[in-house]
Every structure is written in structure tokens, then in C-alpha cells.
Amino acid sequence: MARTDERFREAYNALLDYCETLAPGDQLPAELALAAHLDVSRTVVRTALERMQAKGLVRWQGREKTLLRLPLQDDRLHVQMEQLSTEELERVFLDWVLRFDVPPGTALNVTEMARKFGVPPHSLQEFLASLSRFGLVRRRPRGGWELVGFTRDYAIELSDFRMVLELNAVSHLVALPTDHQIWQQLAALEAEHLALAAEIDTRFHDFSVLDERFHTTIGSVVRNRFVAEFQKVITLVFHYHYQWDKKDERERNLAAIGEHLRIIEALTDRNEDGALAAVRDHLRTSKQTLLSSLRSHALA
Template sequence: MGRSQTLRQNTINQFIDCINNKILSFPLPSISILAEAFNVSRTTIRAVLEHLCKKQILLFNNNEYHLLREPTNEDKIVCIFEKRSVQDKKFETYFYHLINHKKLLPGDNFNEIQLAKDTKVNPVVVREFLLRFLHYGLINNIKKGEWELVTFAKDYAEKLYEFRSVLEIFALKAFMAQPDNHFNWIKARELLQRHKNFQKNIQDEYTLFSTLDRDFHKLILSCNDNPFFMQSFDLISVIFHFHYQWDNSNLKERNNIAVSEHIAVLTAILQKNEQAAIAALCRHLNTAKTSMQESIGRALAIKNR
């Protein structure tokens, strides 16, 4: 199959998904606007529209394209995208990359069709991923297919801290109750050593802290084997940690403090001292909350200048 034919078939499937998810409005905008939205040529869009008219999904009347019927999955062309699980992981990684590398900042607008094109995934994958963040107030849906990354109010950090504390303290108690031969104890020892190695090289590697931070909190929460915990963790991790990345002020110092606090928690865990581990975790979560509040304050001060 030629590259142009593959692109055309991918675009047909994306177009169908956009119709079903009410991303497109009718009558359709001009071919030029559609070509720009789907990041393809006008020739490709014309071929897509022609195909959908033949399938009696669209009707061309008075120089406008109208919706004749709702498309179904049977209207799609088979074997275009990768498996759904692969697409989900690919887009999640890409979205986190955009935030972590400051390609997507608070207040920025972005288009879900363009994101789907950039990552070569189904637009439904993008929309469902973004809807998860919508519930947590991380993004706003401006209009069909258009989103905005939110700039938080200062009390947001306090509310998120309360929720995070409940989750992680509960999970830590469950972690401490695991049998001595559980594999998580080995993971904790390995993670402690990784932190100590990172601390030695933090002058040069402090910007790489995000992976270590994610692994630390993930280890604590994963012992419950609770999918709701892990879903919440993904969102909280992005909101808390990447606010550090948006604000470079004292980033090295803040990450250095966070590493030391992680080490204190892990050390207490491995000593089987539950009270000390919970106290150390509470200190760490409070530090993270304070850092986020200060970061939000600086961002708002800049915005209001």
C-alpha cells in the first residue's frame, strides 16, 4: 500500500471518529480549513469527502457538505492504526513530553486533531486521554476539538495535597503490611540506591528528577493493586511535578530537597518503621504542596504584570 493511500485511509478513519465524537460541525467548513485541521493536503481531503459521500455518510448539496447519517465502525477501513494499548501509551508519553519540555505551557491552546496527527493515533485516543484531565481541572475544553492548559488558582495546590495525602498515606500503610518476602521490598532497596546515586550527580542531572519522582510515588501506590489509585496517581503526578518544570526558580534546590525527603521515606520503610515513614512522607508531600503554591504564585504575578 502506497504512502498516500495509507494517509488517505488514516484520514478517513479520523474523519469518522471526529463525526461520531461531535468534533466536526455541519455544514462542514471549507476544504482548506479541513486540510489545515487534519494536517493533510486539500487533495487528500477531497478524496476523503468523496469517499464519505459514496458511503452515503455525507451529502454534497449547494456547495456544502452535510451529514446524511451517523457513521459506524463498519464504515472504517480496517488495520490502519496500531493496537489501542500501544496508541494509549504512545500518546500519553508524547503529552507528558510536551509538558516536561515546556512545549505546552499553562494558558496554551491546542487542537486534538493536530495532536492525533502528530502522534499517528486515533483521535478518540486523544479525546479520551484529555477528558481524564478535564475532570481534574488541568485543562479546559474551549470548543469542539480545542483545549487549553489551565493556570491554577493558589488554593488548588491545597485541595490536591489533601487528596494526595489520603491516597499515599493509606497506600504506605498497606506497603508496610506486606510480607517480608514480597518483591516490593527489593524494589524499595533498589530505588533507595538509585536516589543515593542521583544525589551524588544532582549538579548535572537535577532536571531528570521527574522519572525518579514518578517511580517513588508509583511504588508506594502500586502495592494496593488498585486501578483507581494508579489513575489518580498519573494525574496528580503531572499536576504536581510539571508545575516545577514550568517554573525554573530554584529547580535544582527544590529537586535536591525532594531527593533527600524520598531517601528519608525509603530508609524508614526499609527499617520497617511505619510511624517514621508516614511522618517523612507527610513532610515530603507538604514540601511539594508549598513548592507548587509558590510556583503558582510566581506564575500569577507574571501573568498580572
């Protein structure tokens, strides 16, 4: 498929996505506005509108472009795209939330996000639907998605359950044999924490990724499908903390690095009591930071 044809197909499908936010009888914007929204030329927009008119999707008379019906799956054009795995899509989504400090209540434009992440809009729709069961996103009344946050009770329950899981993982970890791969992984994590601490002024944003890897590594010694599923909520709330006030992020992340290093030292010494105490202290700090920074907003 030629790139120009592929670009048209992407733009046409994106225009259908936009039409899904409207109701039959609504007017589409001017061609220039549609071209800017889709990031294509007016020629591409006209070609797309002609196809939509032939399909009975719109009535196009002069400057008036009336939506006659909502698009169906059969109206879409096939686009050859390199598919991201669910894990890769989750990574780019979380990184976007972190880097751009996306607050709760933000409308998620599926068309723009699909283009940004390089995935088909329907794949992004399915991904957002998977997050909605955790109360992380929700559908908007007139279509589309919205990023939502958490109530205080939700955060408390989540923190308490996280404590149970991680303390259990620590007890499993310290009993592992000396030739288990976890010990090399902990040594590598220790080196990465020390390197990040030395460059904290310019790299404090990078802690979220390291924080996720640290806790995921510890939790990986427990094979449990429910823990793996719960990790999605842990990642969004604690590691990417999209709803936190960022004004003291550097200081908070530097302190957390010190707490991680204390845990690693106790684990390496096979000091179960010391490791459990260090984990309790760290997770209590994390819980209090979350609660003190939580913004007031409704949970779907």
C-alpha cells in the same frame, strides 16, 4: 493495506477532524493551507475533497469549498493502526506536557497530537474526555480541547488528600515481611536516585518519571481501586507539574531526591515514626512548592 492508501485514509480522517471545528456554511482554507495543515501533498488534499464532495460534506466550486454538514462517524475511513494502551497514551501525553512545558490554557489540536502520538483521533478524544472529569482538560466552546489548571483551593485539597493516602501506605509498608518484593524495589529506587543526583545538571528533567515511580511504588502496597483512580490526578499535578515555573526546576528536583532518600532509609530500617515524619516533611514541601508556583487561572 498499502502504506500510500493508509496515508490517504489518515489524511482524510484528519481533514474530517478539522471540519468538526467548523460550522456548516463555513469556508475551508485553500488547498495549499490544507496540505500544510495535514502534512500531505495537494494531490492528496484534492482527492480527499473530491470524496467529501461525493459524500455531500462540501460543495467545491473553483476556489470556494463550503462545508455543508458536519462529519459523521460513518464518513470516516478505517485505518489500521497499532493501538496504544490507555497507560501508554497517558505516558506519552504526560511526557509531551513535561518536555515542552505546555502551559494552562493551551489549545490541544487533536489532529496534530494524534499524528504525533501515533493513535487514531477518536482514541485521543476518548482519552481527553477521561481526563476532563478531573478538571485537567476541558472542551472549547467551538470544538476541540484545552489544557486547564487548578485553583489554590483545588491544590490544597489535593495535597491534603495525598498526605492521608501516603501516610497510610507507609504504615502498611513497614509491616511487610522481609521477603516481600517491595524491599528490592526500594533498593533499586535508592540506586536510581543516587545516580540521578550525580548527573542532575543534565538530567534534572528525568526526575518527574522517577518521582512518579517512587510514590507509585510506595502506594502499591495498598490495594484500593479509589487510590488507583486518584493516581491519575497525582501524576499530572505533582509528578509532571505542567503549570509550575521551571526556573528553579534543577534545585527543586535535587532537594526532592534528598527527601526521597531520607524516606527510603527510614523505610528500610523499618522505622515507621521516622518514615512518617520524612513523608510529612516531603509532602509539605511539595505542597508549598505547588502553591507558590501555581499560576492564576480558572478551573473548569
